[in-house]
Amino acid sequence: MKPILAVCLSLVLLTPLAACKGRDSAADKQAQAEQEGLPAPAGASGSITGMPDKPGPGQVATVGGEAPAPESTEEPGAEVDPENPETGLLPGGASAETGDAESQETAAAEPTPEDAVAVVRDYYDSINSRSFARAYSLWSDDGRSSGQTPEQFAAGFAETAKVDVEIQSPGRVDAAAGSRYIEVPVAISATRSDGSVHKYVGAYVLRRAVVDGASAEQRAWRIGSADIRELKP
Numbered sequence: 001m002k003p004i005l006a007v008c009l010s011l012v013l014l015t016p017l018a019a020c021k022g023r024d025s026a027a028d029k030q031a032q033a034e035q036e037g038l039p040a041p042a043g044a045s046g047s048i049t050g051m052p053d054k055p056g057p058g059q060v061a062t063v064g065g066e067a068p069a070p071e072s073t074e075e076p077g078a079e080v081d082p083e084n085p086e087t088g089l090l091p092g093g094a095s096a097e098t099g100d101a102e103s104q105e106t107a108a109a110e111p112t113p114e115d116a117v118a119v120v121r122d123y124y125d126s127i128n129s130r131s132f133a134r135a136y137s138l139w140s141d142d143g144r145s146s147g148q149t150p151e152q153f154a155a156g157f158a159e160t161a162k163v164d165v166e167i168q169s170p171g172r173v174d175a176a177a178g179s180r181y182i183e184v185p186v187a188i189s190a191t192r193s194d195g196s197v198h199k200y201v202g203a204y205v206l207r208r209a210v211v212d213g214a215s216a217e218q219r220a221w222r223i224g225s226a227d228i229r230e231l232k233p
Helices: 002-037 098-109 113-128 132-137 150-155
Strands: 160-167 174-176 179-192 197-209 222-231
Touching: 113 132, 113 160, 113 179, 113 197, 113 222, 132 150, 179 222
Parallel strands: none
Antiparallel strands: 160 179, 174 179, 179 197, 197 222
16 A cells, blocks of 8 residues: 555656646747847947948048048148248248238239329429420320320420419229229419410320230320310400
8 A cells, every 4th residue: 555655646746847847848948939030139340449341431441551641731832931830931931921912012003093193293294394205105005195296296385385283183093994094183274475374174084004914104194085175264
């Protein structure tokens, strides 16, 4: 009787253990299957530094040699003395601002409205001093704008003893193709050889060239035309 009871007890005890072991094995298989069904993580495509294998836009691959030099911050065309870069001077001690200074000097040398007034004053001073060739040359196009030859021009003042002129404020400078124009109003009192006095009013229009390659004479103010009328008593 006792052997039979012992066998029965051992069967009772082994049955739950076998069931537990079966359940553990099934759970392990299910977990393994689920793990195999998950996607495997991709490996890093670059080096350990995190830099990509291929350089992207704006990147430079350093395969060897020296690193690329930093970009220069100097303006294109700028030239600095390599021995003294901190001075900002060109080789030989010239300043990079020299060009700007020269441009300002050129602009300052351009004839002004006051220069146009000075031409009209010089014109009448030359007439009073009987320097008719000088007065004639103050007309543009070497005097031809007066509409007379040098001889005709001089003959026109044969009976003139003196000329007094009041030069008024010039007008504004007007632009035309390759030229500049300005009007200078005048009031004239001409005394003839017989003592008679004739009064005139009007204006001179002076012009000058501004095109590239124009000479200093062409860039100066010269009389282009005149609109002078006599005042009747």
